[in-house]
Amino acid sequence: MHPARARPGFRGFPPPPGGSSMDSLRRVATVTTVATLLLITVGALVRASGAGLGCPDWPHCYGRWVPPLSVEDLPPSADRATFNLAKTWTEYLNRLAGVLVGGLVLWTTWRAWSVRKAARRVFPLALGIALLTGFQGWIGGLVVKYELDPRWVTVHLFLALLMLALLIELRETTRLGDIPQSRREAGMPPLLARALKVLLWFSVIQILLGALVRGGLEVVVQENPDLPRDRWIPTLGSVELIHRLLAIALALAVLGFSWRLARSRETSATDRRLAWTAAFLIAAQYGSGVGLHRWALPPTLQVIHITLASWLFAVLFLLHRRVR
Known part of the structure; x- marks a missing residue:
């Protein structure tokens, strides 16, 4: 058999075990990381456009899973004077983007489970990210409940940065595996x-x-x-x-x-x-x-x-x- 081909950053050492499964996890983690960055941008768009309360309740939007398309579709208890179709759908699309990122995180966690024996830290890290994502969604509900209180918005952003850092950590772990620090490239x-x-x-x-x-x-x-x-x-x-x-x-x-x-x-x-x-x-x-x-x-x-x-x-x- 031919020796394993060395990868950049390992000074000639073979790649971490796990083969194509580890490569697949790294690609999924990369996609999830980029999607998280894009979600932060979408969140900034919601804030800048004043659409943060476009859906005044959570997880529903005006008591529905799909937002209303006109004032006539609003429930009787809704304030018709504050309804803005563009802002409502801007906030709703932000929530859909969050659901998409949540799905990518679950996909990443599933891929991490498949290579847990090749790199011991991968699955616990991915599971932690999944739990943090769920917690982040709950905090998003509090942001709406307390009507964009700056303190809850700041906590929401901090958790997004923490999630981003952990995704990068996961991606780099798939690159380095369990290789000791002393054997990595300076x-x-x-x-x-x-x-x-x-x-x-x-x-x-x-x-x-x-x-x-x-x-x-x-x-x-x-x-x-x-x-x-x-x-x-x-x-x-x-x-x-x-x-x-x-x-x-x-x-x-x-x-x-x-x-x-x-x-x-x-x-x-x-x-x-x-x-x-x-x-x-x-x-x-x-x-x-x-x-x-x-x-x-x-x-x-x-x-x-x-x-x-x-x-x-x-x-x-x-x-x-x-x-x-």
Whole structure:
């Protein structure tokens, strides 16, 4: 028999056991990870369009599994004055996207069960993601119940980031299997590896702080419906200012880290590409933040802003996982 072909990142060692089943799980985990990122974007679209309460109940929508198509279809107890067909269906499609991601997570868990003997950590990790997905759905119901309370929205976003991190962890586990850390390819100088951990947590804090800022805007609009759009941000006070100052610090830190990592001789070509990707994402994300402030929070830029933030977190976590 011919020896197993080595894969990149193993310094000539054979791939982890499991063969095509492990490859299949890795592909499914990749699809689920990308779908989760897209779901975060859809959630940002719902928030930016003001459709968060387009369906005022959960898990139903106006007491139905399929939303009404007109005012005439509303139940007698519904407030007809607040019904908006576009917002209702925007929120409903967001829920359908969540169901799709839930299905992908279950598929991932089933595939993980099939290779549990090849990599011991795979199935418990996949099962944890499945349980977290169910819990996330319950939290989504609380977000609706408490009418987009910023605290519950922030918890909802944090769990989405945690789910994203665990999916990346699962994908990388299928790549490395149970190979000891000492036998893996070195990827980053220790000082940069420690700096990366700090950046990772920094990005999480900044994303959650941004969610609180966005939630504060919802409160401002509800309490002052006639307030001009260009006056929304100044009413937020110190929270928005802290978020803006931390954005500058995070942008400089990620750009500096990416430059140092890309110049390091200990870094693999893949990690250098990820470093430049992180640099591009933070530059674009900071630029979108400037645009939000300058042009009075256009909805399109709101969606772009949170999308870039989630992709930046994913890239930083992937870098962290590759060299951990």
